[in-house]
Amino acid sequence: MTAPGFLSPTGVEIAFVLTGLVTLGAALVAVTTKQLVHAALWLVVALGGIAVEYLLLTAEFVAWVQVLIYVGSIVVLLLFGLMLTRAPVGRSPDADSGNRWVALAVALAAAATLVTVVVDAFRTAWIDLDTPQGSTQAIGEALFRHWVLPFEALSLLLLAALVGAIVVSRRRGGPDASDAQDASDAQDAQDAPDARGAVAPEEER
Amino acid sequence: MHLVYPAVLAALLFSIGLYGVLARRNAVLVLISVELMLNAVNLNLVAFDVWLRDTLRAGQSLTLFTIAVAAAEIGIGLAIVLQVYRNRAGSNVDELRDLAEPPPTPTGAGAGSDAAEADADKAEAAA
Numbered sequence: 398m399t400a401p402g403f404l405s406p407t408g409v410e411i412a413f414v415l416t417g418l419v420t421l422g423a424a425l426v427a428v429t430t431k432q433l434v435h436a437a438l439w440l441v442v443a444l445g446g447i448a449v450e451y452l453l454l455t456a457e458f459v460a461w462v463q464v465l466i467y468v469g470s471i472v473v474l475l476l477f478g479l480m481l482t483r484a485p486v487g488r489s490p491d492a493d494s495g496n497r498w499v500a501l502a503v504a505l506a507a508a509a510t511l512v513t514v515v516v517d518a519f520r521t522a523w524i525d526l527d528t529p530q531g532s533t534q535a536i537g538e539a540l541f542r543h544w545v546l547p548f549e550a551l552s553l554l555l556l557a558a559l560v561g562a563i564v565v566s567r568r569r570g571g572p573d574a575s576d577a578q579d580a581s582d583a584q585d586a587q588d589a590p591d592a593r594g595a596v597a598p599e600e601e602r
Numbered sequence: 603m604h605l606v607y608p609a610v611l612a613a614l615l616f617s618i619g620l621y622g623v624l625a626r627r628n629a630v631l632v633l634i635s636v637e638l639m640l641n642a643v644n645l646n647l648v649a650f651d652v653w654l655r656d657t658l659r660a661g662q663s664l665t666l667f668t669i670a671v672a673a674a675e676i677g678i679g680l681a682i683v684l685q686v687y688r689n690r691a692g693s694n695v696d697e698l699r700d701l702a703e704p705p706p707t708p709t710g711a712g713a714g715s716d717a718a719e720a721d722a723d724k725a726e727a728a729a
Binding site (some may be wrong): 401403407409410414415417420421423424427428433436437440443444447449450451453454455456458459460462466467470471475476478479480482483484489491492493494495496497499500501503504505507508512515516518520522523524525526530531535536538539540543544547548551554555557559561562563565566589 | 603604605606607608609611613614615616617618619620621624625626627628629630631633634635637638641644645648649651652653655656658659662663665666667669671672673674675676677678680681682683684685687688692693694695717718
């Protein structure tokens with residue numbers, strides 16, 4: 398198979414490279430900025446860039462899922478986490494730890510190795526983008542015909558993770574529990590008296 | 603499109619995420635870097651799926667699964683970070699040294715001070 402050369406890029410390739418540069422820049426700023434909230438916002442740019450790359454690769458359904466779940470919920474969760482841990486709004490000089498230069502060396506070595514291997518292995522591979530590969534219909538048929546069991550297992554995993562997150566982050570009634578938390582606990586107890594009846598006496602202590 | 607473009611982009615994104623995981627001190631920022639690494643892997647999966655024209659759509663299905671697992675991971679991770687923040691008023695990962703081996707001290711005095719520190723930590727945790 399004679400692959401087209403690198404010197405005459407197609408329009409899709411030019412768009413891909415430009416979006417890739419934006420994505421890489423946003424990712425770099427996200428891991429190096431000293432303003433914590435800005436890191437999460439730059440992550441939005443990087444994830445949106447990756448969604449555009451999915452669209453250019455004709456993986457349309459994955460692109461929308463990326464926008465909905467990553468940009469829509471995961472970044473919001475991260476912002477919640479930053480604010481609940483009282484992240485400073487301005488510049489925080491101690492955002493990076495002391496082993497930054499070691500980390501830089503490791504990352505550069507990993508990048509050099511991976512790029513060398515990947516370029517050497519797939520220099521002549523050519524993706525034919527004429528027929529879309531990731532329409533919603535195709536993905537849905539594959540997902541619910543061949544991947545039903547993993548899909549259901551995944552839903553169980555999500556449920557377990559949800560319950561686990563609630564259990565881990567719930568504040569046990571201690572002497573230093575804030576009033577707001579007590580109020581919400583009381584509200585919960587009013588909402589579901591039967592379900593919490595068994596554990597309520599323990600929490601009184 | 604050449605397969606090299608998405609593959610190289612994924613490799614570079616993975617390296618940027620690796621740098622973030624190693625260099626960041628705030629636990630939430632470490633989670634952000636982990637998200638970047640997961641996205642690099644997702645991009646690889648989609649690119650190779652489109653390249654191979656897989657009839658089972660294995661790459662894109664796995665991408666969807668990875669996104670769901672990432673959502674679960676970020677939920678659990680943030681819950682743990684919040685709990686750590688509540689217990690010790692900070693979420694810097696390089697201060698979480700409870701499970702670290704104490705540095706080897708040849709003299710008995712050093713070990714004694716370590717034990718005293720551990721006692722102090724216990725008292726702090728109990729308070």
